[in-house]
Amino acid sequence: MPAQNKDEGGWKKFIWNSETKEFLGRTGSSWSKILLFYLVFYGFLAGIFIGTIQVLLLTLSDLKPTWQDRVAPPGLSHHPRSEKSEMAFSQDHIETYLEYTKSIREFLSQYDSEKQEDGMQFEDCGEQPQDFKNRGDLESDIGVRKACRFSRTWLGPCSGIEDRHFGFDTGKPCLIVKLNRIVNFRPKPPTSNETVPEEAKHKVQPNVIPMFCTNKREEDAGKLGEVKYYGIGEGFPLQYYPYYGKKLHGHYLQPLVAIQFVNLTRNEDIRIECKVYGENIYYNDKDRYQGRFDVKISIKS
Template sequence: MPTITEDCIDGFQQYYARPPERPKKKSIKQMIYDEDENSYFGRTIESWAKIGIFYIVFYVVLAALVAICMWAFFQTLDPRIPKWTLDRSIIGTNPGLGFRPLPPVEMVESTLIWYKGTQHENYKHWTDSLDDFLAVYKVPGLTPGRGQNIYNCDYNQPPPRGQVCDVDIKTWAPCTKENNYSYHKSSPCIFLKLNKIYDWMPEFYNTSTDLPHNMPENLKTYIAEIEKTEPHKLNTIWVSCEGENPADQENVGSVNYLPVRGFPGYFYPYQNSEGYLSPLVAVHFQRPKRGIIINVECKAWARNIKHDRKDRLGSVHYELLID
């Protein structure tokens, strides 16, 4: 009669016994289909069916939960009105100023506008870039709504609710496509636009007696003249462009602003209305000095627009080099 110790040893040896040797081909075949247990890859057909049904149900339920969560999330969003605006948004309340044309894509970090006015192929990039940028202004059908809600605004005639102000491209002359934006005359036009901030309303400098000390003198004089002759146009975000340094100020020459020296107040506030186009100011540099880099800084002026040269708040910098 075997003892308890012998039984333990026999059980141990049986448990850890090497499985019977099989040819490699037969082992692979048995792994795929085991005739003894009628199983495929270690599971019977019934077992595979159960686990398949489980995962199908699991992923269907998971997808349904995700869909419900996404549906609930999108119910909180408005396709036209952002959830967070002004001080509560990342953009904030200080609009930036942008310029066109931009340098080629391979020079994306550059702000230098460099060309030869006597060579069409040399300045073609700049005029083509402006053509592309201004196309939506020239063809109202390119905007959402196909221009059906465009309204001819004025300072005493703001747009009705749901309509947007027209941007009259005829007032940009000589900064037009037909005139090559005056690049062929070495007196280029640069277009400025104010970045859009939903529901932001400018606080205008609409009196000549309360202008900031750092505002250019020629702009102060311009505002004083408007105050005397056309006071209804004082509700404007004023614009100034001048050389950054004393040498640049000498080299930049005279500057003309078209159609007016700023962005009319009736374009604001921006409320993402269908077909809205930002107002533009064409800055015409009439006689910039050739063969030298001119650093130019343009600023937008309103009581609630802050300027910071380092962070480029309320302003934009670019360089002109005309050979």
């Protein structure tokens, strides 16, 4: 008979040694001790991890984010959104602006009147600028808060109700502008005209965060033409603030401002900057949407 392979016998004996009753080099008692050690060790680590998470959760609120570091308050944005904030179209060719009008139409659909009929969720807050609408402290036990209705009709020819093309078909494009939602944020109107440029001082009025658009580049001076503003007070009225967050204000609709450029110079790339002004509204050169935005518009003949 052939001799037994020593290596084969060696690894078989390592797996189970019938003489010493060892499995993989350890006796049953040794395996019990090491398994108990690792059970206690990893159980201790799991306990530290779970305890740390529980302590962290105690510092968080279901109603308001503890930390906010994405966009400093407040961000100003607009519809339609476009790649690199550049819009080029021809009023005679619908396919060149169809995506723009579709974007506005989809955004404004949430402001349809039939979606604001529920009296348990919405209330009328007036068509004129008013002071903040106090609905209790954020942490109070009042529960879900009502939101102010916002009618699309206040956006005039930019509402999309009568003009489904939002002025693009006549070379008078509209933009729909909003302040981004920030839980419990109360924007403060400018208390002094010194913080507002000379050309925008006429926009300052009580209970409104004013907005003003102008050419961003000096070489575009005179090419922008007339800019019309639509909305309550042609700005952001205070009665729509504060916002109480998704849990308490999931149906909330922020106020909108529509701007319409009625006589932009044709066949020119015009860079336009729009800014809002307030005591607690700031700007940052590194963030193009903090309290402002800019967009390039070109209308081709």
